[in-house]
Amino acid sequence: MARKDIFSQSIAKEFIINTGGEDAIPLIKACQNQKKKFTDEEISKKTKLKITEVRAILNRLHYRGIACYDKKKNNKTGWYSYTWEIKEKRIAELILEEQSEEIKKLEKKLEFEKDYVFFTCKKLCDNVPFEIASEYQFKCPKCGKAMEIVDNKKRIKELKK
Ligand SMILES: [Zn+2]
Structure with missing residues:
Protein backbone atom coordinates (compact mmCIF):
# COMPACT_ATOMS: atom_id res chain seq x y z
CA MET A 1 0.00 0.00 0.00
CA ALA A 2 1.24 3.48 -0.81
CA ARG A 3 2.39 5.55 2.07
CA LYS A 4 0.10 8.40 3.04
CA ASP A 5 1.38 11.69 1.72
CA ILE A 6 2.23 13.97 4.61
CA PHE A 7 0.99 16.98 2.63
CA SER A 8 -2.52 15.59 2.45
CA GLN A 9 -2.81 17.20 5.88
CA SER A 10 -3.10 20.96 5.69
CA ILE A 11 -1.39 21.31 9.08
CA ALA A 12 1.79 19.77 7.62
CA LYS A 13 1.66 22.08 4.63
CA GLU A 14 1.24 25.11 6.84
CA PHE A 15 4.05 24.00 9.11
CA ILE A 16 6.48 23.54 6.21
CA ILE A 17 5.61 26.91 4.68
CA ASN A 18 6.20 28.59 8.04
CA THR A 19 9.49 26.75 8.49
CA GLY A 20 11.02 26.71 5.02
CA GLY A 21 8.92 29.09 2.89
CA GLU A 22 6.43 28.42 0.06
CA ASP A 23 9.05 26.75 -2.15
CA ALA A 24 9.93 24.23 0.55
CA ILE A 25 6.83 22.25 -0.51
CA PRO A 26 7.98 21.40 -4.07
CA LEU A 27 11.50 20.83 -2.74
CA ILE A 28 10.36 18.29 -0.17
CA LYS A 29 8.03 16.65 -2.69
CA ALA A 30 10.95 16.21 -5.09
CA CYS A 31 12.96 14.40 -2.42
CA GLN A 32 10.06 12.42 -0.96
CA ASN A 33 10.01 8.62 -1.16
CA GLN A 34 13.31 8.48 -3.02
CA LYS A 35 15.89 5.87 -2.27
CA LYS A 36 18.80 8.11 -3.20
CA LYS A 37 20.03 11.38 -1.81
CA PHE A 38 20.29 14.45 -4.02
CA THR A 39 22.83 17.21 -4.46
CA ASP A 40 21.55 20.78 -4.41
CA GLU A 41 22.12 20.96 -8.20
CA GLU A 42 19.94 17.91 -8.75
CA ILE A 43 17.21 19.34 -6.54
CA SER A 44 17.45 22.62 -8.43
CA LYS A 45 16.93 20.78 -11.75
CA LYS A 46 14.04 18.72 -10.42
CA THR A 47 12.20 21.66 -8.87
CA LYS A 48 13.20 24.41 -11.34
CA LEU A 49 14.16 26.52 -8.34
CA LYS A 50 17.35 28.56 -8.45
CA ILE A 51 20.30 26.87 -6.80
CA THR A 52 20.64 29.75 -4.33
CA GLU A 53 16.98 29.30 -3.37
CA VAL A 54 17.43 25.56 -2.98
CA ARG A 55 20.40 26.14 -0.67
CA ALA A 56 18.52 28.71 1.39
CA ILE A 57 15.55 26.36 1.84
CA LEU A 58 17.78 23.41 2.68
CA ASN A 59 19.56 25.49 5.30
CA ARG A 60 16.27 26.49 6.91
CA LEU A 61 15.08 22.88 6.93
CA HIS A 62 18.44 21.68 8.21
CA TYR A 63 18.19 24.08 11.14
CA ARG A 64 15.06 22.23 12.31
CA GLY A 65 16.52 18.80 11.56
CA ILE A 66 14.18 18.18 8.62
CA ALA A 67 16.91 18.15 5.95
CA CYS A 68 20.10 16.17 6.58
CA TYR A 69 23.20 15.94 4.45
CA ASP A 70 26.11 13.62 3.79
CA LYS A 71 29.43 15.23 3.09
CA LYS A 72 31.85 13.49 0.75
CA LYS A 73 35.28 14.57 -0.40
CA ASN A 74 36.13 14.15 -4.05
CA ASN A 75 39.70 12.86 -3.99
CA LYS A 76 40.51 14.21 -7.45
CA THR A 77 39.31 17.76 -7.00
CA GLY A 78 39.57 17.98 -3.23
CA TRP A 79 36.09 19.53 -3.16
CA TYR A 80 33.30 18.42 -0.92
CA SER A 81 29.94 17.38 -2.25
CA TYR A 82 26.78 17.33 -0.20
CA THR A 83 23.86 15.03 -0.74
CA TRP A 84 20.58 15.74 0.97
CA GLU A 85 17.66 13.78 2.30
CA ILE A 86 14.39 14.88 3.90
CA LYS A 87 13.33 13.33 7.19
CA GLU A 88 9.57 13.11 6.99
CA LYS A 89 9.37 11.57 10.44
CA ARG A 90 11.00 14.70 11.85
CA ILE A 91 8.26 16.86 10.29
CA ALA A 92 5.62 14.84 12.12
CA GLU A 93 7.59 15.05 15.37
CA LEU A 94 7.92 18.83 15.16
CA ILE A 95 4.21 19.25 14.47
CA LEU A 96 3.34 17.11 17.48
CA GLU A 97 5.73 19.12 19.66
CA GLU A 98 4.11 22.35 18.56
CA GLN A 99 0.62 21.01 19.22
CA SER A 100 1.44 19.82 22.73
CA GLU A 101 2.86 23.30 23.49
CA GLU A 102 -0.50 24.75 22.44
CA ILE A 103 -2.36 22.31 24.66
CA LYS A 104 -0.11 23.12 27.64
CA LYS A 105 -0.84 26.81 27.18
CA LEU A 106 -4.59 26.14 27.12
CA GLU A 107 -4.36 23.96 30.21
CA LYS A 108 -2.59 26.76 32.09
CA LYS A 109 -5.32 29.18 31.10
CA LEU A 110 -7.91 26.69 32.27
CA GLU A 111 -6.20 26.33 35.66
CA PHE A 112 -6.33 30.10 36.05
CA GLU A 113 -10.03 30.29 35.26
CA LYS A 114 -10.78 27.45 37.66
CA ASP A 115 -8.81 29.02 40.51
ZN1 LIG B 1 -21.09 47.74 35.45
Missing part, protein backbone atom coordinates in the same frame (compact mmCIF):
# COMPACT_ATOMS: atom_id res chain seq x y z
CA TYR A 116 -10.34 32.42 40.26
CA VAL A 117 -13.94 33.33 40.63
CA PHE A 118 -14.93 36.34 38.62
CA PHE A 119 -17.60 38.93 39.24
CA THR A 120 -19.53 41.17 36.91
CA CYS A 121 -22.50 43.51 36.95
CA LYS A 122 -25.75 43.00 35.01
CA LYS A 123 -24.47 45.29 32.25
CA LEU A 124 -21.36 43.09 31.92
CA CYS A 125 -18.96 46.06 32.05
CA ASP A 126 -16.05 43.95 33.13
CA ASN A 127 -14.97 40.63 34.63
CA VAL A 128 -13.06 41.20 37.86
CA PRO A 129 -11.53 38.65 40.26
CA PHE A 130 -12.86 38.23 43.79
CA GLU A 131 -10.22 40.44 45.48
CA ILE A 132 -11.06 43.44 43.33
CA ALA A 133 -14.81 42.90 43.54
CA SER A 134 -14.62 42.81 47.35
CA GLU A 135 -12.53 46.00 47.39
CA TYR A 136 -15.40 47.71 45.60
CA GLN A 137 -17.93 46.08 47.99
CA PHE A 138 -19.23 44.09 45.04
CA LYS A 139 -20.36 47.19 43.19
CA CYS A 140 -19.22 47.60 39.59
CA PRO A 141 -16.30 50.08 39.49
CA LYS A 142 -17.65 51.40 36.19
CA CYS A 143 -21.42 51.69 36.60
CA GLY A 144 -21.93 51.18 40.35
CA LYS A 145 -24.44 48.35 39.93
CA ALA A 146 -24.23 45.25 42.12
CA MET A 147 -21.89 42.55 40.89
CA GLU A 148 -22.53 38.84 40.90
CA ILE A 149 -20.46 35.74 40.30
CA VAL A 150 -19.84 35.07 36.64
CA ASP A 151 -20.82 31.64 35.53
CA ASN A 152 -17.47 30.59 34.15
CA LYS A 153 -18.47 27.00 33.64
CA LYS A 154 -19.40 27.90 30.10
CA ARG A 155 -16.02 29.49 29.50
CA ILE A 156 -14.21 26.52 31.00
CA LYS A 157 -16.17 24.23 28.72
CA GLU A 158 -15.13 26.33 25.74
CA LEU A 159 -11.48 26.25 26.76
CA LYS A 160 -11.56 22.50 27.29
CA LYS A 161 -12.59 22.03 23.70
Whole structure:
Protein backbone atom coordinates (compact mmCIF):
# COMPACT_ATOMS: atom_id res chain seq x y z
CA MET A 1 0.00 0.00 0.00
CA ALA A 2 1.24 3.48 -0.81
CA ARG A 3 2.39 5.55 2.07
CA LYS A 4 0.10 8.40 3.04
CA ASP A 5 1.38 11.69 1.72
CA ILE A 6 2.23 13.97 4.61
CA PHE A 7 0.99 16.98 2.63
CA SER A 8 -2.52 15.59 2.45
CA GLN A 9 -2.81 17.20 5.88
CA SER A 10 -3.10 20.96 5.69
CA ILE A 11 -1.39 21.31 9.08
CA ALA A 12 1.79 19.77 7.62
CA LYS A 13 1.66 22.08 4.63
CA GLU A 14 1.24 25.11 6.84
CA PHE A 15 4.05 24.00 9.11
CA ILE A 16 6.48 23.54 6.21
CA ILE A 17 5.61 26.91 4.68
CA ASN A 18 6.20 28.59 8.04
CA THR A 19 9.49 26.75 8.49
CA GLY A 20 11.02 26.71 5.02
CA GLY A 21 8.92 29.09 2.89
CA GLU A 22 6.43 28.42 0.06
CA ASP A 23 9.05 26.75 -2.15
CA ALA A 24 9.93 24.23 0.55
CA ILE A 25 6.83 22.25 -0.51
CA PRO A 26 7.98 21.40 -4.07
CA LEU A 27 11.50 20.83 -2.74
CA ILE A 28 10.36 18.29 -0.17
CA LYS A 29 8.03 16.65 -2.69
CA ALA A 30 10.95 16.21 -5.09
CA CYS A 31 12.96 14.40 -2.42
CA GLN A 32 10.06 12.42 -0.96
CA ASN A 33 10.01 8.62 -1.16
CA GLN A 34 13.31 8.48 -3.02
CA LYS A 35 15.89 5.87 -2.27
CA LYS A 36 18.80 8.11 -3.20
CA LYS A 37 20.03 11.38 -1.81
CA PHE A 38 20.29 14.45 -4.02
CA THR A 39 22.83 17.21 -4.46
CA ASP A 40 21.55 20.78 -4.41
CA GLU A 41 22.12 20.96 -8.20
CA GLU A 42 19.94 17.91 -8.75
CA ILE A 43 17.21 19.34 -6.54
CA SER A 44 17.45 22.62 -8.43
CA LYS A 45 16.93 20.78 -11.75
CA LYS A 46 14.04 18.72 -10.42
CA THR A 47 12.20 21.66 -8.87
CA LYS A 48 13.20 24.41 -11.34
CA LEU A 49 14.16 26.52 -8.34
CA LYS A 50 17.35 28.56 -8.45
CA ILE A 51 20.30 26.87 -6.80
CA THR A 52 20.64 29.75 -4.33
CA GLU A 53 16.98 29.30 -3.37
CA VAL A 54 17.43 25.56 -2.98
CA ARG A 55 20.40 26.14 -0.67
CA ALA A 56 18.52 28.71 1.39
CA ILE A 57 15.55 26.36 1.84
CA LEU A 58 17.78 23.41 2.68
CA ASN A 59 19.56 25.49 5.30
CA ARG A 60 16.27 26.49 6.91
CA LEU A 61 15.08 22.88 6.93
CA HIS A 62 18.44 21.68 8.21
CA TYR A 63 18.19 24.08 11.14
CA ARG A 64 15.06 22.23 12.31
CA GLY A 65 16.52 18.80 11.56
CA ILE A 66 14.18 18.18 8.62
CA ALA A 67 16.91 18.15 5.95
CA CYS A 68 20.10 16.17 6.58
CA TYR A 69 23.20 15.94 4.45
CA ASP A 70 26.11 13.62 3.79
CA LYS A 71 29.43 15.23 3.09
CA LYS A 72 31.85 13.49 0.75
CA LYS A 73 35.28 14.57 -0.40
CA ASN A 74 36.13 14.15 -4.05
CA ASN A 75 39.70 12.86 -3.99
CA LYS A 76 40.51 14.21 -7.45
CA THR A 77 39.31 17.76 -7.00
CA GLY A 78 39.57 17.98 -3.23
CA TRP A 79 36.09 19.53 -3.16
CA TYR A 80 33.30 18.42 -0.92
CA SER A 81 29.94 17.38 -2.25
CA TYR A 82 26.78 17.33 -0.20
CA THR A 83 23.86 15.03 -0.74
CA TRP A 84 20.58 15.74 0.97
CA GLU A 85 17.66 13.78 2.30
CA ILE A 86 14.39 14.88 3.90
CA LYS A 87 13.33 13.33 7.19
CA GLU A 88 9.57 13.11 6.99
CA LYS A 89 9.37 11.57 10.44
CA ARG A 90 11.00 14.70 11.85
CA ILE A 91 8.26 16.86 10.29
CA ALA A 92 5.62 14.84 12.12
CA GLU A 93 7.59 15.05 15.37
CA LEU A 94 7.92 18.83 15.16
CA ILE A 95 4.21 19.25 14.47
CA LEU A 96 3.34 17.11 17.48
CA GLU A 97 5.73 19.12 19.66
CA GLU A 98 4.11 22.35 18.56
CA GLN A 99 0.62 21.01 19.22
CA SER A 100 1.44 19.82 22.73
CA GLU A 101 2.86 23.30 23.49
CA GLU A 102 -0.50 24.75 22.44
CA ILE A 103 -2.36 22.31 24.66
CA LYS A 104 -0.11 23.12 27.64
CA LYS A 105 -0.84 26.81 27.18
CA LEU A 106 -4.59 26.14 27.12
CA GLU A 107 -4.36 23.96 30.21
CA LYS A 108 -2.59 26.76 32.09
CA LYS A 109 -5.32 29.18 31.10
CA LEU A 110 -7.91 26.69 32.27
CA GLU A 111 -6.20 26.33 35.66
CA PHE A 112 -6.33 30.10 36.05
CA GLU A 113 -10.03 30.29 35.26
CA LYS A 114 -10.78 27.45 37.66
CA ASP A 115 -8.81 29.02 40.51
CA TYR A 116 -10.34 32.42 40.26
CA VAL A 117 -13.94 33.33 40.63
CA PHE A 118 -14.93 36.34 38.62
CA PHE A 119 -17.60 38.93 39.24
CA THR A 120 -19.53 41.17 36.91
CA CYS A 121 -22.50 43.51 36.95
CA LYS A 122 -25.75 43.00 35.01
CA LYS A 123 -24.47 45.29 32.25
CA LEU A 124 -21.36 43.09 31.92
CA CYS A 125 -18.96 46.06 32.05
CA ASP A 126 -16.05 43.95 33.13
CA ASN A 127 -14.97 40.63 34.63
CA VAL A 128 -13.06 41.20 37.86
CA PRO A 129 -11.53 38.65 40.26
CA PHE A 130 -12.86 38.23 43.79
CA GLU A 131 -10.22 40.44 45.48
CA ILE A 132 -11.06 43.44 43.33
CA ALA A 133 -14.81 42.90 43.54
CA SER A 134 -14.62 42.81 47.35
CA GLU A 135 -12.53 46.00 47.39
CA TYR A 136 -15.40 47.71 45.60
CA GLN A 137 -17.93 46.08 47.99
CA PHE A 138 -19.23 44.09 45.04
CA LYS A 139 -20.36 47.19 43.19
CA CYS A 140 -19.22 47.60 39.59
CA PRO A 141 -16.30 50.08 39.49
CA LYS A 142 -17.65 51.40 36.19
CA CYS A 143 -21.42 51.69 36.60
CA GLY A 144 -21.93 51.18 40.35
CA LYS A 145 -24.44 48.35 39.93
CA ALA A 146 -24.23 45.25 42.12
CA MET A 147 -21.89 42.55 40.89
CA GLU A 148 -22.53 38.84 40.90
CA ILE A 149 -20.46 35.74 40.30
CA VAL A 150 -19.84 35.07 36.64
CA ASP A 151 -20.82 31.64 35.53
CA ASN A 152 -17.47 30.59 34.15
CA LYS A 153 -18.47 27.00 33.64
CA LYS A 154 -19.40 27.90 30.10
CA ARG A 155 -16.02 29.49 29.50
CA ILE A 156 -14.21 26.52 31.00
CA LYS A 157 -16.17 24.23 28.72
CA GLU A 158 -15.13 26.33 25.74
CA LEU A 159 -11.48 26.25 26.76
CA LYS A 160 -11.56 22.50 27.29
CA LYS A 161 -12.59 22.03 23.70
ZN1 LIG B 1 -21.09 47.74 35.45
